[in-house]
Amino acid sequence: MNLLAAAIDRPFIPGWADPANGLRPFAPELWLIVAIVAVLIVPFFTRRSNLACAATALFGLIAALLATMIVGTSDGVVGSHFRGLLVVDPVTVFFKGLLFLFVIGIILMWLCTTSMSMHEGDGPEFFTLLLGATLGMSLMASTSNLLMIFMSVELASLPSYVLAGFRKTHRVGAEASLKYVLFGAVTSSVMVYGLSMLYGLYGTLQVEELAHQMTTGSATSVALLTVAIFGLLIGIGFKISAVPFHFWCPDVFEGASIDVSAFLSVASKGAGLVLLLRILMTLASTAHWHNVPGISLSAVAIVVGVIGSITCTVGNTAAYVQTNIKRLLAYSSIAHAGYMMCALSMLLIGKGAESDLKDPASVATQAILLYLAVYLFMNLGAFTVAGLVYRQTGSEDIRDYRGLGRRSPVLALCMFCCLVSLIGLPPFAGFVAKLNLMWVLFRSGGWWIALIVVIGVNTILSAFYYFRVIRAMYLENSDAPAFFPNPLGLAISGACSVLLVLMLLGWSPLGRMTDYFSHLYFGSATVLVHEQPDMSSATASR
Amino acid sequence: MEIGLTHFLILAAFLFVCGIASIMLKRNAIGILMGVELILNAANVNLVAFNRFSYGTINGQPVLAGQVFAIFVIVLAAAEAAVALAIFLNFYNNFATIDVERAQNLKG
Numbered sequence: 207m208n209l210l211a212a213a214i215d216r217p218f219i220p221g222w223a224d225p226a227n228g229l230r231p232f233a234p235e236l237w238l239i240v241a242i243v244a245v246l247i248v249p250f251f252t253r254r255s256n257l258a259c260a261a262t263a264l265f266g267l268i269a270a271l272l273a274t275m276i277v278g279t280s281d282g283v284v285g286s287h288f289r290g291l292l293v294v295d296p297v298t299v300f301f302k303g304l305l306f307l308f309v310i311g312i313i314l315m316w317l318c319t320t321s322m323s324m325h326e327g328d329g330p331e332f333f334t335l336l337l338g339a340t341l342g343m344s345l346m347a348s349t350s351n352l353l354m355i356f357m358s359v360e361l362a363s364l365p366s367y368v369l370a371g372f373r374k375t376h377r378v379g380a381e382a383s384l385k386y387v388l389f390g391a392v393t394s395s396v397m398v399y400g401l402s403m404l405y406g407l408y409g410t411l412q413v414e415e416l417a418h419q420m421t422t423g424s425a426t427s428v429a430l431l432t433v434a435i436f437g438l439l440i441g442i443g444f445k446i447s448a449v450p451f452h453f454w455c456p457d458v459f460e461g462a463s464i465d466v467s468a469f470l471s472v473a474s475k476g477a478g479l480v481l482l483l484r485i486l487m488t489l490a491s492t493a494h495w496h497n498v499p500g501i502s503l504s505a506v507a508i509v510v511g512v513i514g515s516i517t518c519t520v521g522n523t524a525a526y527v528q529t530n531i532k533r534l535l536a537y538s539s540i541a542h543a544g545y546m547m548c549a550l551s552m553l554l555i556g557k558g559a560e561s562d563l564k565d566p567a568s569v570a571t572q573a574i575l576l577y578l579a580v581y582l583f584m585n586l587g588a589f590t591v592a593g594l595v596y597r598q599t600g601s602e603d604i605r606d607y608r609g610l611g612r613r614s615p616v617l618a619l620c621m622f623c624c625l626v627s628l629i630g631l632p633p634f635a636g637f638v639a640k641l642n643l644m645w646v647l648f649r650s651g652g653w654w655i656a657l658i659v660v661i662g663v664n665t666i667l668s669a670f671y672y673f674r675v676i677r678a679m680y681l682e683n684s685d686a687p688a689f690f691p692n693p694l695g696l697a698i699s700g701a702c703s704v705l706l707v708l709m710l711l712g713w714s715p716l717g718r719m720t721d722y723f724s725h726l727y728f729g730s731a732t733v734l735v736h737e738q739p740d741m742s743s744a745t746a747s748r
Numbered sequence: 749m750e751i752g753l754t755h756f757l758i759l760a761a762f763l764f765v766c767g768i769a770s771i772m773l774k775r776n777a778i779g780i781l782m783g784v785e786l787i788l789n790a791a792n793v794n795l796v797a798f799n800r801f802s803y804g805t806i807n808g809q810p811v812l813a814g815q816v817f818a819i820f821v822i823v824l825a826a827a828e829a830a831v832a833l834a835i836f837l838n839f840y841n842n843f844a845t846i847d848v849e850r851a852q853n854l855k856g
Contacts, residue, residue: 353817360824364831371838380842381851383835388780388848391828392771395787398821399764402794402814406757409803411813457854 231287231294233273234302238341241266245333256321256329263333264313267340271306274299290412291354293484298348300575300723301480304582305347308472309340311586311698316465318695319593332372335365336469343477346445350413350488352401355481359397359441362477363390366470370462382461389454393444400437403430417489435506438485439513445478446543449517456524459536464596467532468589471539472582479546483574486510486553487567504554508653511551515660518544522667530602531592534671535585538628541668542581548657549573549643552650566650572724573646576716580627580639580709587624587702591617594691594699604675608684616700617691618679623703625672630665635709635716640665642717756797763790777836777846781829788825792818 229236244262252258277283278299286293313336324332342361349355367390371383405411407426408419440451447455459467486506521541528534552570592602594617599606611618627636644661647654709716763786770783799814836846843850 353813353820356817357820357824360828364827367831367835371835374838375842377842378853380835380839381853384777384839384848384851385854387832387835388777391781391784391832392787394828395767395784395791398791399787399794402760402791402798402817405814405817406794406798406802409798411817460854 230277231283231292233277234270234306235341235344237266237270237273238337238344241269242334242337242341245337246330249327249330254327254329256324256326256332257317259329259333260313260317260321263337264310266337267306267310267313270344271303271310274302274306278302286350289351290414291349291351292345293348293350296723297480297483297571297575300720301347301476301578302344304579305340305344305473305476308582308586309336309469312336312465312469314694314698315468315586315590315593318692318698319590319597320463320465322597328372332369335369335372339365339369339469340473343473346477347480347484349481350484352404352411352413352416355485356394356398356401359394359445359481362445362474363394366390366466366474369466369469370458372466373463376461378461379463380461382458386454386458389451390444393440393451397437397441400434400441403434403437407431407434413485413488417491420489439509442478442482442485443513446475446482446547447517447540448513448543448547449520449540452517452520452540455540456528456533456536459532459539460530460602464532464589464593467536468586468593471535471589472578472585475539475543476578476582479543479550479574479578482510482547483550483553483571486550487571490554490567507551507554510554511548511654511657514544514547514549514551515657516544517541517547518664519660519667520544522664522671525668525671528671529604531595531604531607531675532602534604534675535588535592538668538672539585541664542577542628545640545643545661545664546574546577548661549577549646551657552647552654568724569646569649572717572720573643575724576720577639577643579716579720580635580706583702583705583709584624584627584634584636587620587699587706588628590695590699590702591621591624594695598689598691599686604678606684606686607675607678608682609686610678611680612683613686613688614691616696620696620699620703621679622676623706624699625676627706629669629672631669633710634706635713636706638710638713638717753797753801756793756801760790760793760797763787763793775847775849777839777848778833780848781832781836785825785829788821792821795821 241263244266245259248258248262249255278294278296283294284296313333339362342358342363342365345354345358346362349358367383367387370386371379373379404416407430408416410416410419444451444454458470462470518541521537521539521544525534525537525541528537549570553567595607595610596602598614607621610621623634627634630636630640640661644658647658647661767783767786767790770786771780774780774783795814795818799812803811803814805811839851840846
């Protein structure tokens with residue numbers, strides 16, 4: 207085990223562990239890059255076998271996951287590297303761990319759903335794109351440089367466009383990828399225009415220095431600053447699929463194959479949320495926003511909170527009329543992104559101001575990380591069941607779920623667990639995640655109480671459409687034949703359901719863990735530019 | 749009259765508006781892509797002009813952050829165009845048109 211850790215941590219590159227310029231903090235991404243190259247080479251020796259590519263990608267992701275755990279918790283790595291192009295901190299480590307775990311789940315899901323219908327020989331392209339998008343998302347979560355933000359958003363987007371239309375002969379797939387690429391290209395170009403304005407106003411590409419300049423620099427043009435901030439919000443809002451940039455989401459989810467939809471639902475949104483979290487956090491912690499000439503902290507907080515509440519309301523009301531399960535899950539994922547954005551608005555409160563919380567930002571980060579972790583398993587489980595049903599019946603219509611409770615009881619039970627957890631009812635982890643989020647908003651007081659009302663009303667709204675699926679499964683009859691689903695798929699969705707219950711039971715260790723990861727971020731964020739924080743006591747306590 | 753930063757910013761803003769107009773008005777997918785390229789080039793003009801006129805030197809040393817950013821934007825614009833054109837071709841193979849108004853199978 208030690209040997210394995212050493213091998214993953216030190217691939218014998220000269221200057222690897224050099225604290226100033228070493229590549230060590232970049233190790234997880236490096237393993238992904240190695241896996242991408244391997245996926246392209248392996249088919250030459252295995253007669254272009256798809257399974258061999260899947261296995262290679264799986265090994266690469268496991269190595270990246272281990273590298274994240276080893277490097278992320280070792281001394282002297284937390285901080286900013288390569289002149290701020292790469293930032294490693296606990297939030298990054300936590301998100302990267304989740305992301306790699308999730309993509310491993312996606313590949314296992316691919317094995318039991320889409321792999322049968324994929325042409326032999328398409329594997330290298332598919333896994334190169336999947337790993338490339340994963341690389342982009344992990345970089346999105348670990349940078350605070352405007353250039354890298356743009357690069358990583360594009361690196362995450364470009365492969366996703368192609369993945370959405372990967373089934374070349376499907377008409378809906380072609381349409382989905384067309385809509386996705388047009389929407390994505392427009393929003394990312396507007397984002398670059400905003401970034402160029404930010405550079406022009408403050409003369410730096412580092413978000414920390416930018417925040418510093420905002421408070422100390424001379425007064426700037428409010429109009430240009432507004433254009434810049436809105437450009438940035440549009441680019442990231444597209445990744446999170448926040449209203450009004452959510453139109454691509456249901457279409458792409460319906461047109462893409464189910465593993466790609468599942469991948470985009472968690473990975474793309476999670477990466478966007480963490481990126482937005484880091485930017486807002488850096489601005490709020492470095493700059494005393496109240497003193498920024500021309501723009502007020504609470505205005506930005508209100509904008510983010512209002513977008514979040516509109517996003518969850520739109521997602522939940524539009525989901526109500528859907529008949530396609532993937533479209534329904536797409537709107538549900540929009541709604542969940544909205545809940546997390548509501549918590550994001552708390553990041554800008556600032557310490558001690560207008561609330562009785564000691565450190566509202568770190569509490570909000572904890573709530574978001576916990577929600578993201580739980581959301582990952584609920585969505586993976588629900589999408590896996592949808593994929594297995596599609597493979598069996600060839601349909602994604604909710605009417606074809608009628609009688610599933612009798613036709614395939616275990617599968618229906620897994621779907622039931624995931625859907626109830628998505629509503630946020632006990633005894634599943636979705637309940638604690640949502641309760642934690644609302645409790646955090648409640649404690650911060652002020653107008654955040656209004657957000658709790660919005661989330662509460664939305665939870666009731668969402669119960670209706672989730673229960674429609676459950677009713678179809680258990681209370682309606684059909685004469686469709688019983689079937690036994692693929693055992694691997696059953697294992698994935700079953701594992702997700704069991705985990706959801708376990709996460710509720712083991713809620714306090716889970717809460718402590720997310721607390722740990724959210725707290726250290728702030729310890730390191732304040733000293734990012736100046737010195738390395740003391741990580742030795744933290745690693746000892748693990 | 750000396751050509752200064754303001755002129756470049758106005759040019760960039762004009763390009764940006766042209767790009768947005770082209771995105772809003774065109775029904776042809778390639779027309780929309782051209783609008784996107786216009787916006788990206790507006791950003792490039794901004795970056796290069798700001799670098800040249802405002803942030804060219806720090807302590808007498810040349811600093812090229814904006815210029816380098818512009819080069820990356822050019823490279824990524826090329827990559828994006830390649831991916832977008834491939835997707836348009838795929839759409840054309842399925843629908844025999846690249847009119848975006850015809851992409852109406854997915855609704856709701």
